[in-house]
Amino acid sequence: MSLATLIHRASLPNPQVTTQQALEILEVYYDLSGTLHALGSQQDLNYCLDTGKERYVLKICRGDYAKLELQAQNEALMHLAGHPDLRAPRVIPAAGGEELLTLNIAGQLMHVRVLEYIEGHPLADLKHIGSEVVAEFGRLCGHMNLALAMFQHPGLERTLQWDPRHASALISNLLPIVADASLRIRIADAAQEADRRLQPLIEALPMQAIHSDITDDNVVWQRDAHRLWQVQGVIDFGDVVHSWRVTDLSVTCASLLHHAKGDPFYILPAIRAFHAVNPLSHAELLALWPLIVARAAVLLLSTKQQISVDPANQYSRDSLETELEIFRVATSVSFELMEAAILTAVGESLPAIASEDFAPLLPDLANKAFAIVDLGVLSPHFEAGNWEQEGIDERLLVETAAIHGLAASRYGQYRLSRTRPDSEVEPATCPLHLQLQVPLGTAVEAPFTGVLDIGFDGVLYLSSGQLSLRLWGVKPLQPLGAELVKGRPLGEVVAGLTVQMCRVAQTTPPLFCTPSRASAWQAICPSPARMLRLVCDPEEAVNPQDMLVRRDASSARMQKCYYADPPQIERGWRNHLIDMQGRSYLDMVNNVAVLGHGHPRMTAEVSRQLSLLNTNSRFHYAAITEFSERLLALAPDSMDRVFLVNSGTEAVDLAIRLAWAYSGGRDVVSLLEAYHGWSVAADAVSTSIADNPKAINSRPDWVHPVAAPNTFRGKFRGPESTPDYVRCVEDKLADIAAQKRQLAGFICEPVYGNAGGISLPPGYLAQVYEKVRQQGGLCIADEVQVGYGRRGDSFWGFEEQGVVPDIITMAKGMGNGHPLGAVITRREIADALETQGDFFSSAGGSPVSCRVGITVLDVMKEEKLIENARVTGGYFKARLEALIDRFPLVGAVHGLGFYLGLELIRNRETLEPATEETAALCDRLRELGIFMQPTGDHSNILKIKPPMITNRSSVDFFVDMLTRVLEEEL
Structure with a gap:
């Protein structure tokens, strides 16, 4: 076919065939009828026929196309039939058996075919394809x-x-x-x-x-x-x-x-x-x-x-x-x-540069030792966020050179100073150059033969046909445009020296690139270390996937990571976590680190106490007394005894033991959909099927779960549901009494944490606590997740219900990530356990643990973190609530302060949980630089519980990115 014919065919408009004419073709030649709707095409005319039982595609093209070409298409479809990895449409023959018809339609010669319609959707209009x-x-x-x-x-x-x-x-x-x-x-x-x-x-x-x-x-x-x-x-x-x-x-x-x-x-x-x-x-x-x-x-x-x-x-x-x-x-x-x-994506590499032929760039320093400055994510030079200071890398190089004489950075070492908090964009953290501090006036010579020039940005270039050298901080001593022979003087250092090599002379590479582009850019801009006679490239980093394989080989499988392909997190600062390539992730899940990550006050206090003493709590030291007094000052007046333990699980386990000892019974009433810990007793009263799919059917006979007072999607809904949920507890208490079993207690979170921070129905705890106590049981408030000021309106979750429990359990935030928990109760309850022997928890009440706990309380007060939870958390909730009217997927916003739950549903009437959409949303948010995880028995609630230092800027970033993902139509 000639070029003229090719151009002619490329210029043909669509065939002009009406819907009525198309229906007649289908009925006359294929014995098919139904409704038609047009399918897009640039030069053919395509219709979808819906017969009511099946769907087909009617394809009409101009007679300018040779029949042989269309026959080839049909034969290709038949060739693919039955292929295990592919599915293509079947050709539907006409009533007479023909697979291709050539018809005269209103004076136009047309080729006609009918194909099977494959159900599904193309992704051309999808806003995000992963x-x-x-x-x-x-x-x-x-x-x-x-x-x-x-x-x-x-x-x-x-x-x-x-x-x-x-x-x-x-x-x-x-x-x-x-x-x-x-x-x-x-x-x-x-x-x-x-x-x-x-x-x-x-x-x-x-x-x-x-x-x-x-x-x-x-x-x-x-x-x-x-x-x-x-x-x-x-x-x-x-x-x-x-x-x-x-x-x-x-x-x-x-x-x-x-x-x-x-x-x-x-x-x-x-x-x-x-x-x-x-x-x-x-x-x-x-x-x-x-x-x-x-x-x-x-x-x-x-x-x-x-x-x-x-x-x-x-x-x-x-x-x-x-x-x-x-x-x-x-x-x-x-x-x-x-x-x-x-x-590089498929494992191939560019041809090697004959770097051994380079003359030394700095001949007078060729045999001198440089101090290599670590500017990476784990650098000991970085602490308390100082990497965010403008020019920190250069300052460290200057300071090192002042001590050692010569200093150099590492090529290709991901720079912590380049991380970008609250950014959906991958930061350019990988240096494609070397920075050096050398004496001013140091001679610079041409490492290869090339032409000297200055770019528009003032950078000095030495370029050969296939290679260029870019130099900052060098004054040329040769005329621009001159061809310099290898080893000839080029210039002298007049400032901090930066050196970059590029194997494509016409390309202007960046000084830094993103990690995802690093392998490609490093192939084009290899390290100039050889021409400097330096060994300053970083050691090959451990692949996060390789580290994950090692973790899986040595850890129990049930100790899972967030995400199927998790980044390797080795550093944190304030409300962000940083991976080994210098990417910052907004931490929206860490209710443990209330003060944020890397808090300098906490670092100093722990370091100081470790240098003084750390031992178990049976020794006498001031910190255990001071911390216990601080906790009691925060507790209701009726409480006067503190147990210090290692974790929330240990606290709940101890609370149950206290209830057993004080009541003389063992039976405990707990709530469905709740999680309290992993020890034998704490797990026994946990009924969350998200954490344990067999939780409902595997409870011991001393545990008596009752309906979860979930006012959004529970058995009874709305604020008027209090009597119904109280009746569920009454019925359970009656069953226990009828069996002549002694009730030990009732345990629940005063705010339903596992369901995303849902408030209990008004007056629920007051009525339940009264009935439990009438039957000789104790009331345990599990404040491990929802207490300690996180909600902003009060220090304890039970204050919302206007009640005072008999036992309070707490952990998580009270240690800012250090293993620390506590139980607060009354003296007579604490003394009841004494008949069973002494109690201590080695690390729970250690000097370091106590100093950690005191520091958390001090910083919370000094930095007004509870007020921040109230004010910023209130703004946060309002922004999330605005999404309900915009996106049908958003069903409700639960919680207060910095304990929020965004519940995703598929149907506003049935409240069908959007479990898979929630998982996809969390994965997508991670791609955009946010850590978020689902909660609830249906795993359809975003459990939003960030460090309490989180500010409005981070809230806006989170909600903006969440909005983007919702707009992508998960």
Whole structure:
């Protein structure tokens, strides 16, 4: 087919066939009837027929297309039938058995086919496609490519506008259609560079039958029971052709770029997945990005051409912005960078630079020892957030040089100073350069032969044909434009020296790159250490996945991590946690670290006390008395005894023992959906099926669960439900009495923590406590999660109900992450346990533990953290409540202060829990730099319990990112 014919076909408008005419074709030739609705297409006319029982696709194309081509498409579909990794539509024959009809419709010659309709959805309009789905596109493309490798048909030998072998000619012909001169130049330049890079590779590119249109429009998906997208099939074989096999992957990658939010590296999971299924040759890997750029240009030009000849084609009009975005992303980075990214993504590397041939850059210092300054995430130089100070890295280098004479940074060491709190964007933490402090006036010589120049940014360049050296802080001693022979004097150091090497002379690399781009940029900008005669590259970091494997090999499996693929967290500061690549995550789950992470006051107090004394609580020292007095001062007046323990579990276990000892009975009433701990007794009164799926049926006979007083989704709903829930307790108490069993006590959280901080019905505890005490039992308030000022309105959760318990248990926040818990009660209750022997908890009342507890109380008061929980937490809740009217998925906001629960539901009437959506939301928030986890028996509630130092800026970041994820339509 000639170029003229190719251009003619690329300019054809859609066939003009009315809905009525299409229905007549289906009835007359296929014995099918029903309702039709149009499916988008650039040049064909597609309809979906719904017969009421089944659905089909009616495809109509102009007679300009050779029947042989359409027959090839049908044969390709039949070739794929039964393939284990693929599903393609079946061809539905006409009543007479024909698989392809050629009809004269209102004077127009048309080709007609009917295909099976594959149920599902394309993902073209999805606002967010995660990396797992991107990888699945690549896997699917690889399987299709393999499946078609042996398919042959004469109809595949055709000239198609989408065949990249004709891209250059097609682009040249269609360029005049672009009215915008600057865009036209950009398209021409990109296409020319793509073709220049592709030409030397053409002979090495394998050819075969390819689909050439596996895009987000042509792959059909459905969500499974876990809300994960699963491929249902591939449609639209209209572009099947015999061409370069790597074309399939280039088309898929190009189509994904409009989901990339500007990041071309977004497609790398697809490339890795394709390569794992169907390995690409080195030539194909080099050709991939030029093909993607060429595809982007052809898409944009073809859409503009189609709009010009068929202005009424809404499908083309709707596609234009998508094609523009694909082209923008495809031309946003250099060819060299994407070539390096693709090669390193599949484990290949760029050719080595003969670095042993370099002359020393600083010949006078070639044999001198440099002090290497650690600027990484775990650097001992960093404490109390000082890495947030402007210029901290440079200051540390200067200070080190003042002591040791010479100082240097490490190339490729992720910098803590580059982390960005409350940011959804991955920070650029990886240095692609070296910083040095050397004496002013130090001679600088050319390490290789090149031309000296200064860039527009004032940077001194030494460039050869394939290599450039960028220098900051150097005054040139040679004329600009001069060619310097290796080893010739170049200049002298006049300030702090920064050195960067780049193997692509025309590229201007950044000084820092993001971790996800590090392997590609480091391939282009290798370490200049060799030309400096330095050993200053960081030791190879332990892969977080390798560390996870080691953890799994040595830890019990039930000790699980947050997330399936968790980042390795080794540092924290205030209300953020920082991984080993310097990314900060907003911590919205850590009700343990009430003061935040790395609090300098806590660090100093613990260090001081450890230097003085740490022992068990049977020794006599002041801290245990001081801390116990502080706790009693916060407790109700009737309470006068404190037990110090190691954890909330230990506190609950001890509280149950106290109730047993005081009452003489063992029977305990607890609430359904509750969690109290993991010890034998604490686990026995825990009934949360989220923590233990067998919790309901495995309780010992001394535990008597009653209905959870959940006023949102419980057995009885609303604030008027108090009598109903109290009656549930009355009935249980009556059962215990009827069996002549002595009640020991009643335990519950005064605010329903496991359900996201739901308040109990008004007056519930007052009535229940009275009835429990009438039967000889004690009332235990489990304040481990919801107490200690976290809610902002009061110090204890039970104050909301206007009651005083007999026993209070607490832990978590009282130690700011240190293992510390407590039980507060009355003397007669405490003394009842004495008949069973002495009690102590080694670390719970140790000097260090007590100083930790005192410090938490001091800082909470001095920094007004309870007030912050009230004010900032109130603002937080108001912002969350505003989401209820915007998003049907948001059912309710529970809690107060910094103990909030956002409950996600699928139906406002039935309150069907959105369990899978909640899990997906938490995973997506992590991608955006936020740690969040679900809670509740249905795991459909966001359990929001951040450090109490959290400020309004972090609240806004969290709610803004949550809004974005909800808008992505999980």
